[in-house]
Amino acid sequence: MTVNKKEIPGxxxxxxxxxxxxxxxxxxxxxxxxxxxxxxxxxPVAEKKINKIKGFRTLGRTGFKVxxxxxxxxxxxxxxxxxxxxxxxxxxxxxxESYLRGKSEENIGIALKDYDRKSIFISSKLFFKPEAxxxxxxxxxxxxxxxxxxxxxxxxxxxGTPTIEMVKSEAFHAAMKELKADGKVRYLGLxxxxxxxxxxxxxxxxxxxxxxxxxxxxxxxxxxxxxxHDMGENILKIFKEKNIGATLMKVNPLLEYxxxxxxxxxLDTKKEEVHEALRKRVALYKRRAEETEAFRKKYNLNGYEQxxxxxxxxxxxxxxxxxxxxxxxxxxQIEAYVALSGTTLSSPDKQALILYEKECGDLYCRHACxxxxxxxxxxxxxNRIMRYRHYFKAQGREKTAMVKYAALKGNKADQCKNCAGYxxxxxxxxxxxxxxxxxxxxxLTLE
Numbered sequence: 001m002t003v004n005k006k007e008i009p010g011x012x013x014x015x016x017x018x019x020x021x022x023x024x025x026x027x028x029x030x031x032x033x034x035x036x037x038x039x040x041x042x043x044p045v046a047e048k049k050i051n052k053i054k055g056f057r058t059l060g061r062t063g064f065k066v067x068x069x070x071x072x073x074x075x076x077x078x079x080x081x082x083x084x085x086x087x088x089x090x091x092x093x094x095x096x097e098s099y100l101r102g103k104s105e106e107n108i109g110i111a112l113k114d115y116d117r118k119s120i121f122i123s124s125k126l127f128f129k130p131e132a133x134x135x136x137x138x139x140x141x142x143x144x145x146x147x148x149x150x151x152x153x154x155x156x157x158x159x160g161t162p163t164i165e166m167v168k169s170e171a172f173h174a175a176m177k178e179l180k181a182d183g184k185v186r187y188l189g190l191x192x193x194x195x196x197x198x199x200x201x202x203x204x205x206x207x208x209x210x211x212x213x214x215x216x217x218x219x220x221x222x223x224x225x226x227x228x229h230d231m232g233e234n235i236l237k238i239f240k241e242k243n244i245g246a247t248l249m250k251v252n253p254l255l256e257y258x259x260x261x262x263x264x265x266x267l268d269t270k271k272e273e274v275h276e277a278l279r280k281r282v283a284l285y286k287r288r289a290e291e292t293e294a295f296r297k298k299y300n301l302n303g304y305e306q307x308x309x310x311x312x313x314x315x316x317x318x319x320x321x322x323x324x325x326x327x328x329x330x331x332x333q334i335e336a337y338v339a340l341s342g343t344t345l346s347s348p349d350k351q352a353l354i355l356y357e358k359e360c361g362d363l364y365c366r367h368a369c370x371x372x373x374x375x376x377x378x379x380x381x382x383n384r385i386m387r388y389r390h391y392f393k394a395q396g397r398e399k400t401a402m403v404k405y406a407a408l409k410g411n412k413a414d415q416c417k418n419c420a421g422y423x424x425x426x427x428x429x430x431x432x433x434x435x436x437x438x439x440x441x442x443x444l445t446l447e
Contacts, residue, residue: 051335053089054342057322060245061218062187064121066092068316069341070247070325073104082111084331088338092323096125096159097144109149117150123189125159137175145184155219157189164210173216189219194368194383204368205231212242219245226314226353227253228366236320248324251315253364254307295359309340310349317345362430372433375426378415382423385413389440405444413441
């Protein structure tokens with residue numbers, strides 16, 4: 001399978017630069033100016049129109065009308081990106097104090113100066129350990145306000161929320177109660193894309209359900225896509241009953257499909273360096289790469305963008321979803337995502353996704369799943385490691401993925417080298433987890 005990554009907005013070295021963007025979207029197109037100066041175009045050059053947000057939805061009990069496409073703050077390296085998103089009509093921004101070590105919030109704060117603050121909904125997040133104190137969390141929230149250069153944060157979330165115990169954190173709720181009384185925080189939320197391995201694994205649905213039943217949370221950020229939809233649909237149902245704002249992440253599970261042939265070539269090239277357990281799987285991955293290419297041709301899927309857009313429309317089509325957030329790294333991505341605002345899944349799109357799930361669903365390790373972890377005798381945090389692999393391979397966040405992997409406590413995927421692959425046997429989706437874990441260890445290990 002050959003997919004040109006130039007088709008993918010923001011993929012690696014082909015991401016569009018600010019200079020490249022400015023060259024294509026000034027008030028008057030630069031090429032038109034040049035032609036006019038040369039005397040080859042006597043007609044006036046039309047202004048280039050930009051896509052605008054078309055869909056707005058009420059964010060649960062907050063009552064705020066948010067854009068159905070939201071701006072994710074993980075990769076916000078410049079305020080210019082934030083301004084471009086706001087100019088396109090995006091009014092929901094998701095960030096966190098840990099994103100770019102605070103630079104994400106700083107860049108948002110710089111951009112906000114030129115816009116009506118009341119028209120924008122900002123969610124930020126705090127990642128903290130169980131022993132965190134009220135004083136610490138309150139001070140950290142005030143630092144977020146400083147970086148954002150705002151008097152209040154619309155929603156402060158618990159970042160990651162790995163356990164049900166964290167949902168009920170006394171320190172967090174005590175700190176937020178005081179900040180709400182002072183007008184510094186308006187609503188509470190939480191995010192989750194998988195539980196934490198312990199004696200009894202708590203998946204995303206259990207944690208989100210606990211938050212809904214707790215009654216103090218107004219907004220949540222979680223995983224929902226056409227390959228990982230069962231848990232999400234259950235969460236959306238209870239959130240509707242409790243009138244909780246539903247914001248989504250990781251709605252596009254397709255990049256593993258694109259990376260497969262590259263992965264096979266990599267293993268083939270480095271045969272002598274690859275562990276035997278992984279080398280044995282090269283033939284399997286070659287077969288799957290060939291089958292997915294045949295699938296693409298059979299159903300006339302002419303590139304990544306067609307399937308990506310269908311995946312996003314799947315999420316937008318659910319009436320109880322309020323906004324879908326994307327980690328936007330460049331201007332092309334803003335254009336591509338905003339163009340989907342207000343759209344829903346067509347019948348051909350739906351059929352394509354059904355076929356993809358049937359033919360290629362085993363290529364995607366479901367975010368926020370963790371079912372297989374119970375079968376692991378070494379208690380390897382499979383779901384978390386596979387998420388870091390996704391960051392590295394699908395999102396191009398290599399450094400972040402490697403740092404997170406290095407910081408993992410307990411056993412890592414190096415324990416999988418001499419294992420029989422109990423995780424793979426336990427996977428209800430047929431994902432080739434064992435080989436993917438070995439691959440994850442090889443690319444994520446700092447040497």
